[in-house]
Amino acid sequence: MAAKRVYIINGSPRKDYNTAALLHAFAEGAHESNSEVEVTEVNLYDLHFTGCRECYACKLRDGRNYGQCGFKDDITELLQEVAHADVVAFGSPIYFSEITAQLRGFLERLWYPFVQFKRGETQIISPKRVRTAFLIPMNLTEMAMRRSGYDALLSPVLQWTEYVFGYEPQVQFCFDTLQYRDYDRYWADTWNVEGKKRRHEKQFPIDLQQARQLGRKMVEES
Numbered sequence: 488m489a490a491k492r493v494y495i496i497n498g499s500p501r502k503d504y505n506t507a508a509l510l511h512a513f514a515e516g517a518h519e520s521n522s523e524v525e526v527t528e529v530n531l532y533d534l535h536f537t538g539c540r541e542c543y544a545c546k547l548r549d550g551r552n553y554g555q556c557g558f559k560d561d562i563t564e565l566l567q568e569v570a571h572a573d574v575v576a577f578g579s580p581i582y583f584s585e586i587t588a589q590l591r592g593f594l595e596r597l598w599y600p601f602v603q604f605k606r607g608e609t610q611i612i613s614p615k616r617v618r619t620a621f622l623i624p625m626n627l628t629e630m631a632m633r634r635s636g637y638d639a640l641l642s643p644v645l646q647w648t649e650y651v652f653g654y655e656p657q658v659q660f661c662f663d664t665l666q667y668r669d670y671d672r673y674w675a676d677t678w679n680v681e682g683k684k685r686r687h688e689k690q691f692p693i694d695l696q697q698a699r700q701l702g703r704k705m706v707e708e709s
């Protein structure tokens with residue numbers, strides 16, 4: 488049987504902090520599954536691309552790019568690969584209550600070609616159902632995050648992903664993250680820094696373990 492294809496999409500600019508660590512744990516879990524896997528890790532901030540440019544090549548009657556992103560840049564091929572994957576884990580820190588602009592731009596390009604507007608035909612034309620996960624670290628505590636309404640702000644991203652790829656995304660939040668390794672170097676004293684350090688020691692390894700189990704489970708279920 489062909490190896491299962493897993494894509495790990497890092498929507499954080501940092502390659503060695505919370506988002507990246509959660510994604511690595513997810514990838515490790517995928518490798519631990521009983522299946523043969525091929526894992527591709529991508530850092531979106533290394534690539535030159537924008538969100539949807541409204542070229543509408545993906546909607547052109549008899550167009551050669553109908554149903555696929557026709558705009559050529561660093562992600563054109565990657566979008567096709569991701570749409571043919573078995574499992575995709577997207578990671579993004581919260582920036583101003585939402586996912587990062589980079590991941591949002593990537594998702595616009597990923598979703599839109601697969602939504603068609605032909606009367607009498609199915610609206611979704613993605614090539615296959617794909618299991619997805621979103622790993623989302625943030626500065627806020629869980630209570631503050633719920634109070635701040637992030638669930639409602641994030642729900643369109645999750646709903647569009649489910650609509651296009653056919654499975655409800657798995658979501659793992661990671662709260663009250665350590666933003667800096669050395670807090671002494673930065674102004675950050677409105678935060679409970681000692682509390683954050685304690686949480687990082689106690690809770691973050693549990694978060695990583697959870698991401699690892701998720702990666703394993705999602706590959707096994709795919």
Ligand SMILES: Cc1cc2nc3c(=O)[nH]c(=O)nc-3n(C[C@H](O)[C@H](O)[C@H](O)COP(=O)(O)O)c2cc1C
Pocket residue numbers: 499500501504505506507579580581582583584585624625626627664665666
């Ligand atoms: C531009 C910017 C905006 C941010 N906005 C929020 C926010 O609205 N809510 C929040 O909880 N954390 C916010 N954060 C904190 C990050 O989500 C948090 O530090 C996260 O752990 C960063 O991810 P990383 O460790 O993978 O780099 C923001 C950070 C930056 C740089």
